[in-house]
Amino acid sequence: MPMKVKIVDWTEVERWSSSLSRSIVESGYAPDAIIAVARGGLVPARLLADMLSVKDVLSIRIEHWNETAKPEEKAVVKEPLRANLSGKKILIVDDIADTGESLMLAKENVSSCNPKEAKTAAFQFIGKTSRFKPDFIAEQLSEWIWYMYPWNYHEDVKNLIGRIKKPGDTEASIMEKFIAEYGARIPIDFKL
Ligand code: AMP
Numbered sequence: 001m002p003m004k005v006k007i008v009d010w011t012e013v014e015r016w017s018s019s020l021s022r023s024i025v026e027s028g029y030a031p032d033a034i035i036a037v038a039r040g041g042l043v044p045a046r047l048l049a050d051m052l053s054v055k056d057v058l059s060i061r062i063e064h065w066n067e068t069a070k071p072e073e074k075a076v077v078k079e080p081l082r083a084n085l086s087g088k089k090i091l092i093v094d095d096i097a098d099t100g101e102s103l104m105l106a107k108e109n110v111s112s113c114n115p116k117e118a119k120t121a122a123f124q125f126i127g128k129t130s131r132f133k134p135d136f137i138a139e140q141l142s143e144w145i146w147y148m149y150p151w152n153y154h155e156d157v158k159n160l161i162g163r164i165k166k167p168g169d170t171e172a173s174i175m176e177k178f179i180a181e182y183g184a185r186i187p188i189d190f191k192l
Pocket of ligand 1: 039040041064065075094095096097098099100101102103145146147148
């Protein structure tokens with residue numbers, strides 16, 4: 001199998017959010033503001049803000065993996081944060097640290113806004129590939145795998161189908177090929 005994909009469902013998202021929020025509370029860290037690394041960190045950040053009762057939610061947009069499972073050479077800050085964070089304790093949130101570059105860059109950008117303290121959190125952390133370990137993680141992965149989060153179903157399905165589709169394929173043949181190629185079922189209704 002050339003590339004393994006895991007389909008993530010909302011129950012898992014809730015479980016990881018609760019587990020992250022529990023570790024953050026237990027550590028004694030009480031963030032004043034949460035900064036999402038868009039787009040992957042937007043939903044996790046919003047869920048954590050609810051669980052940790054944080055009203056101040058901002059975002060910074062970083063691009064690294066422009067197309068499903070194909071990284072650009074370098075992570076780039078597309079929309080930097082231009083906020084005054086002085087005196088504030090910050091939690092920076094992303095969905096997964098794969099190379100870790102996006103979170104590293106986000107932390108650099110946040111640090112330039114003068115916060116009192118900045119910590120990072122991600123649902124997943126890939127130990128083998130990441131140069132940066134977030135302060136809080138819900139799950140450490142020992143192998144590289146593409147996590148298809150519910151906020152990326154449509155984009156990922158479109159990109160991944162595009163790589164295996166041949167003339168004459170039908171929805172049924174694509175479903176079979178998808179399973180053979182990626183080890184997962186397509187999680188949404190789709191038309192070719
Ligand atoms: P990175 O800078 O390599 O740590 O990853 C940047 C962003 O790309 C992550 O926050 C995800 O949104 C997306 N991404 C990278 N690797 C994966 C993966 N293995 N599974 C799902 N999304 C990923």
